[in-house]
Amino acid sequence: MKFNLKKYRIGYSLLVLTILVSGCKKDLVEKDKSQFVKSNYFTTASQARTFVTGIYQKLYMFQNGDAYGESPFITMELFAGHATSLGQSVNNNNVINNRTDAVNPGFEDVWQNSYNAISNANIALANIPGITPFADADKKALLGEAYFLRAFFYYHLVRLYGDVPLITTPVTISSPDLYPSRAATSAVYDQIISDLKAAEASGLPETDATGKVSLGAVRTLLASVYLTTAGYPLQKTANYALAAAEVQPVLSDYSLFDKYDYLHDTPHKNQQELIFQSNYLVGVATNAITQLTVPFNLLVGVYGDHLGAMIPTNAFVASYEAGDLRTQERQFYFSSYPQNGNPSVILQFGEHALYKYFHVESALGNGQCDENWTFLRLPEAQLIYAEATNEVSGPTADAYTQINKIRARAKLAPLAGLTKDQFRAAIWKERYHELAYENKAYFDIQRTHQIYDVINNTFGDATTTKNEQNVTMKAQYYLWPIPQREISTNSKLTQNTGW
Template sequence: MKFNLKRYNTYLLLIIVLCFSSCKKYLDEKDKSNFVKTNYFATGAQAQTFVNGIYTSLYLFQNGDAYGESPFITLELFAGHTTSLGQSVNNGNVINQRTDATNPGFEDVWQNSYNAIANANLALQQIPTVSMDETLKKKLLGETSFLRAFFYYHLVRLYGDVPLITSPVTVTSPDLYPDRKPIASIYDLIISDLIAAQSSGLPAVDQTGRVSLGAVNTLLASVYLTTAGYPLQKTENYAKAATTAALVLPSYTLFDKYDYLHDNPHKNQGELIFQSQYLVGVRTNAITQLTVPFNLPVGAYGDHLGGMIPTNQFFNSYEPGDLRTQERQFYFSSYPQFGSKTDTVIFGVHALYKYFHVESALGNGICDENWTFLRLPEAMLIYAEASNEVNGPTPDAYAQVNKIRARAQLQPLSGLTKDQFRAAIWKERYHELAYENKAYFDIQRTHQIYNVANNTFGDAVSTPNEQGVTMKAQYYLWPIPQREIATNNKLTQNTGW
C-alpha cells in the first residue's frame, strides 16, 4: 500500500534545526549525531538550535501509519464519538474497550514524550551556563519550560502517576530506572514550569510557530481547570483558571471563516495560539489522509484511510441551524471526485472538513497543514466554565460563550442556572473543539460523558456512548506500556490493565 507519511523519532542526540522563511518558521532536520554535552552549548546559536529541536517532538501526536493509527486518533477513540473505517485492529480494540498495554500507540506517546523531556532537561541545565544574549537566553529557557510542561501534562493525564525526571540522566543516575511519582507532584512541576515561562520575556503572540505568552497562559489555565476536577479536585484552582484564561482573551481574535482553521495562509494567526509546524519539502503529515472516508477518491492522496470518522449521532447532536454542521464548515459528506470534472463522491458519513487540506487535496497530495494544540475558543470556554464555578453565570462568562455561538449563527445563551450554564459550556466544548483531543480529557476531569442521544451528560462509567459501549473505569487512564514495565521493574501497572 502506498503511503506518503514518513515516521520520525526524535532522539536525545539528534538536533533538529528550525529554518525561517518570511514571517514563518518551519522545521528542518539536520543530523548532528556527533553531539555530546562537552562540545555543545558553547554559543547562543547552539543553544537556539537545541531548543528548536525540542519542538520536533510535537510531531509525535500526528504520527500515523497506513492502518489509520495515530495518537491524535487514539485520543478521540477513547472519547467514544468516533468510528474508524481503516484496517487497524488496535483502533477497533480501543473503540470496543478490549485493548491492552501492548498497543504500540501507548508506547509511542510514552517514549517520545520522555525523549522530549530529556532534551528539555538538558537544555534547562546547560543554557544558563552559555555566554550569550541574556534576553534570548531567558526566552529560550521560557520556551523550554513550556515544552517540558506540555509533555508532562500529556503524560500525567494519560498515565496518571509517572516518573518525574527533571535533570539529565546518565548510566549511573538513579533516574535511569525511575519509579512513578504521585500525580500531584507532576502537576506541581508543570505549574512551576509554566509560571517560570510567564516571566521569561515571551511575546504575547507569536505568528512563527514558537511558544508565546498566550500559549503559556492558555496551557496554564487548562492545567488549573483540570486540577480543579478529578482526580485532585483542587476546586480553588477554578479561580486561578479563570484569571489566567482572562489574560489570553485580549490578544487573539476569532476567525470569520472556519476554513482558516486548516488552510496554509492562516497558520499561526488569528485564533490559533499554538500549533505544530509543517512545510512541504521540510516536514509533512497525513492528517487529511487519516480523516477522509476510507478508500474514496476525494483528493490527490495515495491513500484515503478513514481512521477517524465522526459518528452520525454526534453530528446530529448540534443544534438546528448550527453553521458548523453545514457542508464544508466543520464537516462534509460529499466532494468532487479527484480527476473528474463532473462526478461527485457521496461519502455516506460526515467526515471532518475541519482537517481537510484543500491545498494538498487539489495539488500533489502532500499535506503540510499545521496541527492545532491550542486556540482561542478553548481559552474562552475555560474562562466561562471556571468563572461559573466561582461566581455562577456572569455577563463576562456569557459573553465568551456567546461569541463562539454567534459565529456558529446560534442564539445567545441567557437566564441559566449555574448547573445549566455548566452543561451548556461543556456542550460547547464538545461542539466547538470537536476532534481536537479535548473530549477524552474532559471525561477524565469531569467523570461525565456527553450522552448525545438525550443531549445530556451522564456518569462516564454507566452511560453507554452512541456505539453502545459503556466506558470501563480503567479507561480513565491509559496503561503503562508493557515494554516499559518489562524493562523497569520499578514501574507498576494502572488498575484494570
C-alpha cells in the same frame, strides 16, 4: 503517491540525544551524550536556539502513525467514543470497544517520544544558562520556551498515564533516574505549574506568528492545567479561580476567525485565534492528517490513499443545535465532494467526514499535506474562562460574553438566564461541539467523570452511560496503561488499575 506515515518518524530512547543541526531542514542526528553536552555544544546562542527548535519536532509524534490510522491524535478521540475507524485496524477497534491492552503500540509511542522531548528540555535548561555571550533577555525567553515544552509533554503524560516518572535534570548512565519510579500525580502537576510560571516570567511575546511559544500559549496551557486540577483526580476546586484569572488576558490578545476555513488552510497558520500549533512545511516535514480523516477509498483529492481512520459518528454530528453553521456542508464536516480528476462527479460519502482537517492546498496540489495541527486556540481559552468563572460565582456577564462569541460565529442564539448547573452543561456541550475532534473530549471525560450522551443530549456518568456506539466505558479507561515494554525494562514501574 505511496502512503507512508512513518516517513518522518524516528524512534528514540530516553538517553539518546537528538538535535537539528544547520537549520530545521536537516535530519535529526544522534550525538554521544557526554561529549555533546560538555564540549561540543551549548557554546553559542545559535546552538542553543537550534537545540530548543529541535524539541518542537517532538510534537510531530501526535500525528505519527501507520496506514491503519493508529496515530495518537486518533487514539485519543477513539477513547472519547464519538468516532469510528478502519475495520482493518485491530488496535483502533479494540480501543473503541474497550478491549485494548498495554501492548498497543500507540501507548508506547507517546510515552517514549514524550520522555525524549523532556530529556532534551532538561538538557537545554541545565546548559543554556552558562552560555556567554548571550543577551540576557534572549536567553531568558529561550529558557521560557524550554520550560513550556517540558510542561506541555508532562501535561500529556500525567493525564494519559497518571503517576509517571518525574525527571527534571539530565540523565546519565549512572543516574538514579535511569530506571525511575512513578511520581505522584500531584507532584507532577506541581512541576508543570512551576515550569509554566517560569515560562510566564521569561519575557516571551504576547503572541507569535512564527510557530514558537508565546505568552498566550503559556497562559492558556496553565489555565487548562488549573481547570484540570480542579476536577478529577485532584479536585483542587480553588484552582477554578486561578484558571479564570490566568486565561483572562488571552481573551483580548486573540480574536476569532470569521471563516472556519482558516482553521486548516495554509495562509492563516499561527494567526489570530490559533494560539499554539505543531508546524509543518512541505520540504521539511509533512503529515497525513487529511488522508487519515477523509472517507475510506473515495477519491477525495489527489492523495494516493484515502484512509477513513477517524470518521465522526452520525449521532454526534446530529447532536448540534438546529441551524448551527458548523454542521453545514464544508464547515466542520462534509458529506460530499468532487471526485479527484473528474470534478463533474460528486462523491456522496454516506457519512460525515472532518472538513475541519481537509487541507485544500494538498488535496488539489501534489498530495503533500503540511497542515498544522492545533493544540491551543482561542475558543478553548474562552470556554475555560466561562467554565471556571461559573464554578466560582455562577453565570456572569463576562462568561456569557465569551461563550456567546463562539455561538454567534456558529449563527446560534446567545445563551442567557441559565442556572449554574445549566450553564455548566452548556459550556461542556460547547466544548464538545466547537473543539470537536481536537483531542479535548477524552481529557474532559477524565476531569469531569461525565460523558456527553449525544442521543439524549445530556451528560451522564462516564462508566455507566452508553455512548452512541453502544459501548460503556470501563473505569480503567480513565487512564492509558503504562506500556508493557517499559514495565518489562524497568522493574520499578507498576501498572495502572485494570490493565
